[in-house]
């Protein structure tokens with residue numbers, strides 16, 4: 611854990627892009643709208659090495675945020691500063707989208723070999739890392755859905771990128787496969803990588819994540835070190851944290867709706883109570899109706 615929470619609301623005093631470092635990913639006041647409707651709304655976060663889980667209800671903006679990190683979703687306003695290489699260029703990013711369109715007719719090894727050539731990766735090592743060595747010669751269409759998901763994780767980790775973004779890596783997997791998917795992601799973190807994973811599997815977040823970002827209606831409801839958040843909310847599990855933070859958000863929305871002057875910061879101060887200066891690792895913003 612660094613001095614500041616690795617996944618947190620970005621403080622006003624620091625320009626996120628100036629604050630960019632080789633191993634940090636900065637999301638700076640990022641808004642994305644579709645048809646004028648914001649699906650991510652003024653999101654500011656800093657991601658540092660470790661496993662950060664992005665959680666939240668269906669449609670809360672998790673995939674959009676992960677797409678923003680991977681560079682496939684462009685901002686309407688705001689920006690993302692990806693990790694910077696020593697020569698000032700961008701470092702590569704590994705990305706597992708929600709749907710992976712592997713081309714039929716190629717084996718698992720051939721599929722990874724194609725991607726491996728682009729990033730100087732080792733397809734056999736990548737297959738081994740997700741436990742798919744025995745399936746290397748099977749056509750991708752003959753792999754189970756779970757095995758295809760694992761192949762997607764292996765593809766995202768090819769070439770050892772410093773930032774790995776996995777959108778629901780455990781989706782559709784049985785419990786054993788889910789555990790394997792998360793363990794693979796968590797193992798990757800030991801090399802000082804930044805791994806960001808969206809998921810609805812809160813038990814796996816408890817078991818493997820260092821930090822958590824919870825989105826609600828396109829806004830950051832709560833973000834920071836998982837242990838610290840569980841302490842703060844006096845809960846033992848991420849599932850309980852999810853419930854507790856969700857309750858807070860509902861309250862904030864009611865306040866904001868009733869009195870526009872009581873927007874995010876004011877509502878947060880109220881929640882912090884007298885004597886708290888509001889300078890917390892976790893920034894909870896108000897949630898507006900869309």
Ligand SMILES: Nc1ncnc2c1ncn2[C@@H]1O[C@H](COP(=O)(O)OP(=O)(O)OP(=O)(O)O)[C@@H](O)[C@H]1O
Nearest residue numbers: 644645649666667668669670671672673674675808
């Ligand atoms: N390309 C798009 N065009 C229009 N609306 C979109 C587009 N992409 C996402 N949205 C909308 O943005 C909102 C957030 O979607 P997103 O997929 O980011 O949510 P999510 O939290 O990942 O959901 P889930 O948990 O169901 O995967 C949804 O209401 C979705 O319909």
